[in-house]
Amino acid sequence: MDFTWKIGGAQGEGIDSAGEIFALTLHRMGYYIYAYRHFMSLIKGGHTNYKVRVSSKQFRHRGDKLDMLVAFDQRSIDENLHELKNGGAVLYNAGAFEPKFPGDVDVVPIGVPMQQIAKDHGSIVMTNMAAMGASAALVGLEPDAFDAFIAERYGKHGAEVVEANRKVVRAGYEAASQVTTWRATLPEIPEENKRKKRVFMHGNDAIALGAVVAGCRVVAAYPITPATDILYSLLKLLPKYGGVVLQAEDEMAACQMAVGCNYAGVRAMTSTSGPGFSLMTETLGLAGVSETPVVIVDVQRAGPSTGMPTKTEQGDAFQAIFSSHGEIQRIVLAPATVEDCFYDIQRAFNLADKYQCPVIVLTDLALGLSKQSVDVDDIDFERISIDRGELLTEEQVKEIAANGGYKRYAITESGISPRALPGQEGGVHIAISYEHTEEGHEDETPFHRVSQTEKRIRKMSTFDPEEFGVRLSGDRKPELLLIGWGSTIGQIDEVRQALAAEGRSVAHLHLSVLYPFPTRAVREAIESAGSVLVVENNAFGQLQQLIQLHVGHYDHMHSCRKFSGEPFNVSEILSRANEVLAESKSVKEVG
Amino acid sequence: MDFTWKIGGAQGEGIDSAGEIFALTLHRMGYYIYAYRHFMSLIKGGHTNYKVRVSSKQFRHRGDKLDMLVAFDQRSIDENLHELKNGGAVLYNAGAFEPKFPGDVDVVPIGVPMQQIAKDHGSIVMTNMAAMGASAALVGLEPDAFDAFIAERYGKHGAEVVEANRKVVRAGYEAASQVTTWRATLPEIPEENKRKKRVFMHGNDAIALGAVVAGCRVVAAYPITPATDILYSLLKLLPKYGGVVLQAEDEMAACQMAVGCNYAGVRAMTSTSGPGFSLMTETLGLAGVSETPVVIVDVQRAGPSTGMPTKTEQGDAFQAIFSSHGEIQRIVLAPATVEDCFYDIQRAFNLADKYQCPVIVLTDLALGLSKQSVDVDDIDFERISIDRGELLTEEQVKEIAANGGYKRYAITESGISPRALPGQEGGVHIAISYEHTEEGHEDETPFHRVSQTEKRIRKMSTFDPEEFGVRLSGDRKPELLLIGWGSTIGQIDEVRQALAAEGRSVAHLHLSVLYPFPTRAVREAIESAGSVLVVENNAFGQLQQLIQLHVGHYDHMHSCRKFSGEPFNVSEILSRANEVLAESKSVKEVG
């Protein structure tokens, strides 16, 4: 059982803060929250909204429908009414506008003069607080539910401001209580929820936290939506550990800087979104051939080019896997959940050090910016321990130096050449973007070219994508296999459960590693399924193409793509799944 | 019948000029020439050589073997002796060094004191001319064979210099005539060769010439080996037509400039190699979403990163096809011959205008820098006529403006939106990197996003890669199908002929278009072959992966890859082909 609430208005009216107060308050009460921000790439005037899904159990997406809509203006009604359930309520800013509804909808309009209340009891900028008070009344919260949070957030502006905000909340509460009998019922809070410690964070926060736990100490980046929040989190976390957040002049510099730090032995990363990631194409090659570890986080947004900065998409898989001229070794991870973000970024650092190559972590706007309730037990600081790979100690370097000298690009059986660091006596060496000898000297002779290339290819052979990054749930030999990657896990999971509840045999294969590709696992799953539906948030079907490339072409493989900039709704995947099920059934009947 | 000659020495000793004089002189006599430069990414001191293959008929590669080697130093012997045929001659710079040969080789050493001769009759920098004279004697040319060329090349330095050079040539000729009886026999020159007009050019020249013929009037680029020669050619050609060669500050700017010119209606391109191409990743997306035509030539060199600037590779197919974040429409051509370069660059401009998207032309160092004899009849200026696609005239724009107004991104059935140009009255419009409405206004609503994306995808549906870019030769249902792309056509063709001569049933499928992929043609060819060998100059097997992605996985598909930085030898492919033939035979025997 869940409850969904949304507040909408013009950008600049405090919609985000209102949403966040609502979400965090309910989170603290013991609910599991998923909060989704809808915003635009402009500063003032566009429509913005904040949706909060409230449940007694954990889940991974915003929900298709809406129980209650708080509308600051007509546009908020127009753009969101289609989500409202029958009998749902629209709490509107009475006096500010006269709401219009299509004739045939079953909706309960509730007018509360929120702006007037704000003016009367505080100031007009507190209209959002009147909305909070009114919402509290309608969902059965106490009028003081938000008090703690208000003190936290506005305390720095002085006691007066806090008091005014509280007053406005209460006035909103009173007004709403009187004007309607409509009431939403929030789900029960299971006792165990209250015992559990939980955090409220989004993917970007989890990336930042995981990076710090992984020992990352320098982050060089350039601001870009929706990745900048990673920097904000890191600015809070890193200086504590002497670390540095460096705002670079552009993304080329940012990525080169991350490479430079890693060369010097300090774990470093860069975070960006598509347009910045394209500018790092060159540096991928540098890290590849110089065999310098580097971690790049790409919080995907809708492309191409500047595209839609505030909309989500899974559009950068190809760029992550195939870009940069020539041929380099790399690893591409695609966390599916906030917890994945926390662990995968740590894995990324370990993998980068182990394989001495770039590791790209692909998240997206939906995962990066949607705050969720997560059990603290699932944010385990000790699950993944720091493994710096073949990094030589001062003593080892000295020994090597004494026995013939250190070779940065020594040909080894594993393909991995132990790394000395600058500053280590005896380990003087050159990291280089040219093809080179074992010593790191520029060289174009076929012998070195071939042996170094083979070495670089060989080093990836121990990487097993199936060790992690592959989740399979549901039936073993399903009628329908749903395959997804990254942030769509929540919707696909709900689809699987919905179909299973109808008695369908369904499975869900979810990938969090895209390169090297988990071929065997995908093949097994596909070949044991009646039909297959590949679900992804893009137009080209990038995962589907990867499956074709690595696994094969299948007549029973279908696709479900969404590229509007919005995350999937469960219903969209469900109806496509039903189509596929129907089709495959009719095929069977004929055949 | 052919004859192969090579001159080798240290970078800076005039090896290139000597090679070029030899090659062009024989070209003018009526031979078909293929000249291959081996050089290094440093200025002085590295080994460099120039190989000239001389034949009575046209062919497309440098040849595996060598009849005669001119060696300025021991290193030239060490690095090239393995190519020499049994009984071949090594003409060496006697006095400058004492040549050493392995005991077991069957070679005719011919010492001529070239440096001394140069000193005595001219100056030490003319040592290469002494080598030319000696070579002339040994291959049966007249002592005045190079006179015309010497006048052309050194005329600007005055009659004295010309005379001195000629003297040195003659002295070299005399010396060699006396010192040995070894003589090479050049092939006969068929009478028809003498009637034919032929040019001596490399792929880079042909690209430049084709661009000018296509109406390209601005080229913005940044110097990079092996693409800079395109600029040199264009600097000779373009100003004649009022055109501009602009040396940009970097490759990002170069590509953006090419986009800017095309937006304003002038055909423009940029040319580069891998490292520069990676810097254009961002601009690919811009051209894609703003639907601005642009032509990018990537003369591939061995990557990744700085890699091996003077070595060849087919390593950038993935970058060309998949790079840039988000999803854009594009076309990737890969000319196989000098003539292809001339035509494909023209096609590229037509396709860019027609589909309003980036068109990437992938050549490589081997094709770009190897000068060849080409029949003038195969450089047909009228074969491809300029087609600007849906470019509106002033009048059309006025009419559209009168009928509701011009929309740059009008949704059309074909997916192509007619282009107005800035400067046309009534056609005022915005080209844009954001997702947008039909009018070109920034917009993030699902409706415009989806309809514009679908429009962009739809517009490529009329592009038929099989219309051009797919060559099939040899048997229809062959035992073995060889598949290649780009510059390897000559070697693969010789392999096919060699196997056919042995009575094998072989076919050769050669692709000059990589995206959109010619799926149908490739499938048909593969499925009618006993076994398949994909031949490419890279380590990852990029074409093979593209076949897997677009066509399928085949048990009878094998690969032959070379990634040493050198072009294929015929023998390398041949032995791999024989392996595959043997394998498939033994499989058949078992099965």
Added chain:
Amino acid sequence: MSTVTVKDYRANAQASTWCPGCGDFAVVAAMQRALVNLGLKPHQVVAVTGIGCSGKFNYYLGANAFNSMHGRSLPVAQAIKIANRDLVVIAAGGDGDGYGIGVGHFIHACRRNVDITYVVMDNHIYGLTTGQTSPTSRKGFKTKTTPYGAAEHPIRPLPLALASGCGFVAQGFSGDVKHLQSLFEAAIQHKGFALVNVLSPCVTFNKEQTYDWWRENLVNLDEREDYDPADRSAAYKVVNELNSLVTGIIYREERSDYQDELPNYDPQPLIYQDLSRPIQDRDELLAAFM
């Protein structure tokens, strides 16, 4: 030329999404008036923008436009001018766009001297991405990305332009539209690359460089009778002494532009030229390769 009015521009312009009070409104208004005053119609003008609040300049200007990527307005703008020298080309963007990610193009545009006008709406902040430090933010400035204060010294656009050989360097202020309009007119009329750096307050994210702050601190050099904008070193000195808190034409030099230097570059725009000529020259063209 039939008369043109600001209405002709407004007819193509979109509704603004800038914050009320944003300095950039004045920039658009001043530019529209400047263009009208010079008798230029919207179709004769191309605005080339980067990404930022300022990058939306072209939506509200109402001329032709190419809205390129963040930091890349200048290469596109120069190319458009080269392709069609009849067009009036205005590149426009923010301080982050032009002096941060795009500063390399800026330096090279100064020295290349293609005849375009570059307008930077310099608000000392990243506006569109909601308030991070920009390259012109002062050292110590606290923003979302520098909660402890910016560690870098700011870029100083005027000295930078002077040092890069820019032939027309001006600075305007959004609080004085009339003056701004005069600077735009002079910049457009200048032969060669012209920079107008506009101090354009971001009322939402920069609470330090406000209209009032600028008004109190700025000196208008155009009003100083003894100031001669023809001496580069003197300009550099004054700008340094006054800590860049100046408006007006800082430096101006008459000289040849990039196009004058190109061999055989025609007065007739490239775009109107005949593309088929090489076909007639076939033999001659091929002879070079024989």
Added chain:
Amino acid sequence: MSTVTVKDYRANAQASTWCPGCGDFAVVAAMQRALVNLGLKPHQVVAVTGIGCSGKFNYYLGANAFNSMHGRSLPVAQAIKIANRDLVVIAAGGDGDGYGIGVGHFIHACRRNVDITYVVMDNHIYGLTTGQTSPTSRKGFKTKTTPYGAAEHPIRPLPLALASGCGFVAQGFSGDVKHLQSLFEAAIQHKGFALVNVLSPCVTFNKEQTYDWWRENLVNLDEREDYDPADRSAAYKVVNELNSLVTGIIYREERSDYQDELPNYDPQPLIYQDLSRPIQDRDELLAAFM
């Protein structure tokens, strides 16, 4: 510290592929002597280079090195210093590398002021790619890419560095190794970003800016008693007046560097710090998200 000699460097160095007479030899020699003079051993030094003939500087220097890509030495160099402040970091490259493709990084390195030394081997040409116009080539200079003469005004490194807030600006000449060595020593000892632009003849592709030409035209400001390198505007003026034909320390300013500005940045290099601390702070770290 045990003594270090030039031999210690030569032990790691490779055989040179520069043309005999190339100005860059002097740069390496001067740098080796400077490092030795400062008592620095090869393993304590990192050279970070771009691509160009000059980009091979590190092969012959014999210290640790990162040979990055064309134009990208500075971001890598700054990062290395931040990661390990005990290392002496020398970025080095050519005029094309540093003032062409890489000029954006240069401007920002000047204002960021990380404590590294930047050596540009300025030969006014693209050497490695065999002779194209570089950003410092004079207008009208004929090269393979500008057979009709370069159309652009050159970049002027010294004014550019001055305008960008660089705290140490010097120019040396390959014809005077001793002076060069002194400049390198001063640059390395300078706290913050230090530029040494070295006029380093390309004997193969630039027949104009030769040793003799430089010798005839250069003025050594270090020898001018009345020259005070502490005044930025005066430095700009002198450089302008003498058309950049100067050597010596042009400008020097003592001030805090980037690292001083970082919150809680330890004197102990980051690389030697303990990575496991966040585990102990788990509760506190998570509390921020509750």
